[in-house]
Amino acid sequence: MSNIETAFKSPSERERLIEALIAIVGEDFVLSSEDMRQKHSMDTLPENKICSLAIYPSSTSEVQAILKVARDFRCPVWPFSRGNNWGYGTKNALHENAIILILERMNRIIEVNEKLAYAVVEPGVSQKQLNDYLKKNKLKLWMDCTDSTPNGSVLGNSVERGYGYTPYGDHFAHLCGLEVVLPNGDILKTGGEHSNAKTWNTFKWGSGPFIDGLFSQSNLGIVVKAGVWLMPEPEDFQLFSFEINDSKNLPAAIDALRELSLDGIIQCHTHMVNSFQMMSLLDSYPYEKRGDNHYLSETTLSEIRSQFHLPEWSLIGGLYGSKKIAKIRKKSLKNKLGPLGTLEFFDENKINFVRRFAKFYENSSRNQLLFFLASLVKSVISPKPIKLIKLLPEIFDILKGIPNESILASAYFKSKTPPPAQELNPAQDGCGIMWLAPTLPALGSEAETILNIVKPIYQKHSFEFSGCFTLINPRTFFLLLGIFFDPSSNDEKKRAITLYQDLLFNLKEAGFYQYRLGLPSMENFLSHSPEHANFLLNLKASLDPENILAPGRYAKLTKELSK
Ligand SMILES: Cc1cc2nc3c(=O)[nH]c(=O)nc-3n(C[C@H](O)[C@H](O)[C@H](O)COP(=O)(O)OP(=O)(O)OC[C@H]3O[C@@H](n4cnc5c(N)ncnc54)[C@H](O)[C@@H]3O)c2cc1C
Structure with a gap:
């Protein structure tokens, strides 16, 4: 067994380990100073574990050599592709003193096959890098991206079974053919294991037992290469937004989304956020409005909702395919969702108008007359805050697989300093955010049940309920639960942890299990199984x-x- 808690009690042992690792990757890529240990262990969770060092290999053979040294020294290694897993544990291990292995230097796009619509990438390839590559080479392919950072890893997010928005948004489902370094240093190719197989990146199952899943959300291997299926650029793309002003319509809307998805009308992964989560996208948390309480009262929340013209629930989705099919799909959406809320469609022309107008409105603030005119036009277009209007084109891009930082800024909601203009990094910037993501059958009645469980628990721990229903397949949603906390308040940190554990316990008891775990959920993983x-x-x-x-x-x- 590895020396989990007690690694490097002796300083000389640690020195010898560092020397052995430097011999593999060079001095510049073993970061072991106190500063670097702290920096690599920063997290958005209330608690973190200080690592022993961080190491950045540049090749598969270096990964193999690092594992050998780790085995010799009995020191745990935690692999990360780019390590931006904010809200779930960032690049922390479960115990102090681990070696943090970051694969971001292994960032080659090895192949893009336009006809068969796939890419083969290393773990360091970022979302931005792959999208830029497709655009630069004028390839008629779209990738799916998350609404997290453009610096996030395509492969890292996929092995963790992350989600995006497009029909290719179930990322693990779109991996095909993995190359894995096993803990003993062996290299394994999944998908039949024939080194000359022509269909390594086109036929997932190969022959024999399907083992790819063993290397996803696991600790059984380090994935160093993978095939990723890409979406042929559709003839037509439109975004649709749907707003529910009366929460009573939510269960019916969930049922309608299931039916539309089972019928193939909706093919994407719709995201539906509640008004509090929407607020996190618009402004910083209004601490001054909570008075002596720990949280905003229902009256204050409803005042903010009216001030920003926010509905109870806001949904975003995309229509992909031919223009003819888009027409049919729009009609079905109108029939099913129309009676339950406000449905709107945005094509490229409409969104470009919104984009240009938002820019004009912002620039007009320097000139009184222009600003008057811009405000007049805005009052005709929409009563919503300009920040919300500006967000729409950014989300439009994300739905086309073009990553940006517009949604990531919400991680700074309770931070006392605003997000930087670019290169957002919520862990390094000291933000407080944790996610829990229980799955539920795509039934309105189950949505009601889960809300009836979680909302009182938020209240009990004096936090505002923050949720997003994401359609992950025609039969399943997850409810992404956000816990935004003030990282400078020990009291909020403590309450955030107890809220998390309370939610986790009650959801498990009721049969709602998470699609993906954060570090604080690992403790009792599979306790019911x-x-x-x-x-x-x-x-x-x-x-x-x-x-x-x-x-x-x-x-x-x-x-x-x-x-
Ligand atoms: C505001 C906000 C919005 C977000 N939006 C989304 C979203 O839309 N969708 C989403 O999925 N997530 C989202 N996240 C969560 C997170 O930021 C992303 O999932 C991000 O992609 C994870 O970071 P990464 O890509 O650098 O992967 P990594 O952190 O490198 O990897 C994720 C995990 O997978 C394991 N892993 C990584 N690479 C390997 C490998 N090569 N071999 C074996 N195991 C490996 C690691 O243990 C790691 O913990 C969001 C977070 C925030 C704060």
Whole structure:
């Protein structure tokens, strides 16, 4: 068993380890000073674990050599592609003193096949890099991106089973063919394992047991290369927005989205946020309005809603395909969603008008007359705040796979300093945000049930409820629960943790399990499923007998902690 808690009690042992690692990647790529240890352990969660060092390999053979050294020194290694997993644990390990392995220097786009619509990438390839590559080379392919950072890793997000918005938004489902370094240093190619297979990146199943899933949300291997399916550029793309002003219509809307999705009318992953989560996109948290309370009262929230003209729930989705099909789809959407709220469509022309107008409005503030005119036009277009109007073209781009930082800025909601103009990094900038993402069957009645569970728990711990229903397949949503907290307040940090644990416990009891875990959820992972837990333990014991690779990740079980 690895030295999980006690790694490097002796300074000389640590020095020897650092020397051995420097011999592999060079001095510049082993960051072990106190400053660097702190920097690499910063997180948006209320608690973090200080690592021993961070290492940046540039090749698969270096990854293999690092694992060998880790085994020799019995020191745990935690792999990250680019390490931007904010809200779930960033690039923290579960225990102090781990080696943090960051693969961002392995950033080659190895191949893009336009006809078969896929790319083969290394873990360091960022969303921005892949999108820029497609655009620069005028390839008629779109990628799917998250609404997190453009610097996020295409592969890292996919192995963690992250989501975007387009029909290709289930990222793990669109990986095809993985190359993995196993804890013992062996290299494994999934998908049939024939080194000359022509369909490595086009046919997922290969032959024999399908094992790709073992390397997703796991601690059984380090993925160093993968095929990613891309979307052929559609003839037509339109964004649709849908607003529910009366919460009573929410269950019916959830049912309508299921039906539209099962019928193939909706093919994308719609996101529907509540008004509080929407506020986080518009302004900083109004601390001055909460008086002596820890949170904003219902009256204050409803005043803010009216001030910003915010509906109870706001949904965004995209229509992809031919113009003919778009017409049919729009009609179905109008029939099903129209009676439940306000539905609007935006094509490229309309969005360009919005984009130009938002720019004009902002620039006009320097000239009184222009500003008067701009305000007049704005009052005709929309009563909504200009920030919200400006957001729409940014979301339009995200739905086309063009990443930007517009949604990421919401992570700074409770931060006392505003987000920088660019290169946002909520962990380094000291923001407080945690996510929980329980899944639910796509039924209005289940949406009601889950809301009835979580809303009182938020209230009990004096936080405002923040939620987003994301359609992840025609039969399932997840409800992304945001816990925004003031990182400078110990009281809020403590309450954020108890809120998280309370939500986790009650959701599990009611049968709502998460699509992806944050570090604070690992502790009791599979507590309701001992057979599953044992199966994983046995696999881990056979593939990683020294328990070197990310011990406890998606597997925190007492057995593996015993020495
Ligand atoms: C405001 C905001 C919005 C967000 N929006 C989204 C969103 O739309 N969709 C979404 O999915 N997430 C979202 N996130 C969460 C997160 O920022 C993204 O998932 C981000 O892509 C993760 O960082 P990364 O891409 O650098 O991956 P990494 O942090 O490198 O990887 C994620 C995890 O996968 C594992 N891993 C990574 N690479 C490998 C590998 N090569 N081999 C084995 N294991 C590996 C690591 O253990 C790591 O913890 C959001 C967060 C915030 C704060």
